[in-house]
Amino acid sequence: MSRNANLAKIHIAKKQLAMDDDTYRAMLLAHGGVSSSKDLTLIGAAKVLAHLERCGFKPKASGGGKRPNAAAANRGLLGKIEAQLADARRPWSYGHGMAKKMFNIDKIDWLNAEQLGKIIAALSIDAKRRAAQVARASKP
Structure with a gap:
């Protein structure tokens, strides 16, 4: 998964779990080793996402694409x-x-x-x- 996609998922999880900024930054530091998500590596982002999923974040599946328009x-x-x-x-x-x-x-x-x-x-x-x-x- 791309870096931007991981960051988007992290921010969606933050909102879904209703994390305040101080808690969010403490979690980033504990699990990603950084205080800002922009500094996360791919491995750090994966660790943060894994932690957020353990905390109850449920990523929603994509819609599966648009139904084709046929005759x-x-x-x-x-x-x-x-x-x-x-x-x-x-x-x-x-x-x-x-x-x-x-x-x-x-x-x-x-x-x-x-x-x-x-x-x-x-x-x-x-x-x-x-x-x-x-x-x-x-x-x-």
Whole structure:
């Protein structure tokens, strides 16, 4: 993760945990070795973030990207793909990557109905594979 992303997360955590400035700076000094977040190294920022998560900070997951805008004929297929991606906890960028790898087309919304069907089939196979792995892992 980039330095700016880490700093943003630290400041979001500070706000989420309602830390006053004195407490925040004391925590930075104790866990990052600095009194200002701008002086944190990547390792120091990771240590501070780990401490903030132990204190109750819960980073929110990103929205997973914007749903593609496709032709009316393909909206049902995209809805199925969206459901499969959500079930696997994968973002739309994963679907775009599948389109690129399978058909050399950059965006999933540029695929035709036949290609979308193949994406659905691939996601179904992946779901069955994940279900089998969970079943094997849960057996004593």
